[in-house]
Amino acid sequence: MPLAENLAAVQYRIATACEQAGRDPSEVTLLAVSKNHPAESVAEAVRLGLTIFGENRVQEAKAKIPLSPGRARWHFIGHLQSNKARDAVALFETIESVDSLALATELQKQAEKQAKTLKMLLEVNVAGESSKFGWNPERLLAEFMQLNAFSRLELHGLMTVAPYATDAEKVRPVFRRLRELRDRCADLLGASLPVLSMGMSGDLEVAVQEGATIVRVGTALFGPRPKVVRESADEI
Numbered sequence: 001m002p003l004a005e006n007l008a009a010v011q012y013r014i015a016t017a018c019e020q021a022g023r024d025p026s027e028v029t030l031l032a033v034s035k036n037h038p039a040e041s042v043a044e045a046v047r048l049g050l051t052i053f054g055e056n057r058v059q060e061a062k063a064k065i066p067l068s069p070g071r072a073r074w075h076f077i078g079h080l081q082s083n084k085a086r087d088a089v090a091l092f093e094t095i096e097s098v099d100s101l102a103l104a105t106e107l108q109k110q111a112e113k114q115a116k117t118l119k120m121l122l123e124v125n126v127a128g129e130s131s132k133f134g135w136n137p138e139r140l141l142a143e144f145m146q147l148n149a150f151s152r153l154e155l156h157g158l159m160t161v162a163p164y165a166t167d168a169e170k171v172r173p174v175f176r177r178l179r180e181l182r183d184r185c186a187d188l189l190g191a192s193l194p195v196l197s198m199g200m201s202g203d204l205e206v207a208v209q210e211g212a213t214i215v216r217v218g219t220a221l222f223g224p225r226p227k228v229v230r231e232s233a234d235e236i
């Protein structure tokens with residue numbers, strides 16, 4: 001299906017979930033996950049009104065972003081190695097996947113050097129899957145105030161990647177726990193922590209019902225991802 005039709009279908013899904021939850025669709029940002037898709041797809045999405053794009057590898061983003069429309073804004077959503085922090089700070093407006101104090105420290109250092117401020121979300125491994133990166137919730141609560149103390153990093157909220165499930169209802173508790181953890185972090189902060197990035201192509205309705213403010217959608221917009229040939233193993 002062409003992108004325009006896919007976009008209409010995704011927007012309809014978001015609107016329907018908002019209606020069920022008594023939320024206003026303007027509270028939910030659609031982030032288009034363009035990983036493995038070319039800059040032409042980004043340009044087409046921008047023409048259709050999408051503005052926020054997600055990438056999960058720095059090398060790929062470094063090649064793609066300069067070829068994409070300047071209006072596009074970029075969120076990093078993959079595991080970030082500290083040695084890629086300099087490029088990530090230069091390329092991205094938001095790092096959604098900050099998963100350690102060491103990484104935040106490096107991002108702060110690079111942002112300082114580049115005289116930038118960076119938005120960040122903290123990635124939480126809610127279900128404790130060994131295959132995934134992200135904070136253990138208890139550890140996050142323990143380190144939260146340190147994470148909020150970086151002068152160049154604006155802490156906006158939390159992000160999670162739910163376990164894969166054919167029945168999206170099964171991951172509802174994961175989204176709910178992320179929201180509850182966000183509320184506990186906001187209590188520590190004594191201020192609101194507005195952003196909850198959760199939900200993808202297969203489970204975005206449930207995520208919206210549980211309070212998502214960003215849904216990250218790839219396949220339902222752009223179709224199946226073409227395989228990308230990588231030049232080195234450390235790109236995986």
Ligand SMILES: *Cc1c(COP(=O)(O)O)cnc(C)c1O
Nearest residue numbers: 033056077200201216217218219
């Ligand atoms: C690839 C990816 C997505 C999008 O997944 P789809 O199922 O294609 O919508 C969302 N979030 C992250 C972190 C991803 O890596």
